[in-house]
Amino acid sequence: MDVACPSCGETEELRGVRRDETIELSCLECGHEWPRDLAPTCTACGGTDLQAVPLAIVEKGRGTQLSVVGTRTIHLCYECDAETIARWHRNRPNPLMPDELPTM
Numbered sequence: 001m002d003v004a005c006p007s008c009g010e011t012e013e014l015r016g017v018r019r020d021e022t023i024e025l026s027c028l029e030c031g032h033e034w035p036r037d038l039a040p041t042c043t044a045c046g047g048t049d050l051q052a053v054p055l056a057i058v059e060k061g062r063g064t065q066l067s068v069v070g071t072r073t074i075h076l077c078y079e080c081d082a083e084t085i086a087r088w089h090r091n092r093p094n095p096l097m098p099d100e101l102p103t104m
């Protein structure tokens with residue numbers, strides 16, 4: 001982990017706790033705490049030109065209804081996932097629906 005405490009410059013005695021899209025870092029030397037953004041990269045091409053997109057978490061509800069029970073943030077690549085990003089843009093502000101929905 002190439003990171004240093006912004007308060008005292010410590011690079012060894014650091015602890016990180018992952019929280020969704022960030023890592024909460026704390027310095028054991030001076031007690032300073034700060035968030036660190038994860039720089040997401042595309043798993044397919046390694047690119048960093050990514051779009052954070054809310055993906056719907058869909059569960060099978062009563063009957064044949066599918067209900068969106070929440071969202072989670074995924075990162076789509078403008079190179080590899082351009083079509084999916086375009087699909088999300090068309091339906092904004094709705095979250096992106098997952099490719100695979102629970103079967104009826």
Ligand SMILES: [Zn+2]
Pocket residue numbers: 005006007008009010027028029030031032
């Ligand atoms: Zn420190």
Ligand SMILES: [Zn+2]
Pocket residue numbers: 042043044045046047077078079080081
């Ligand atoms: Zn990519």
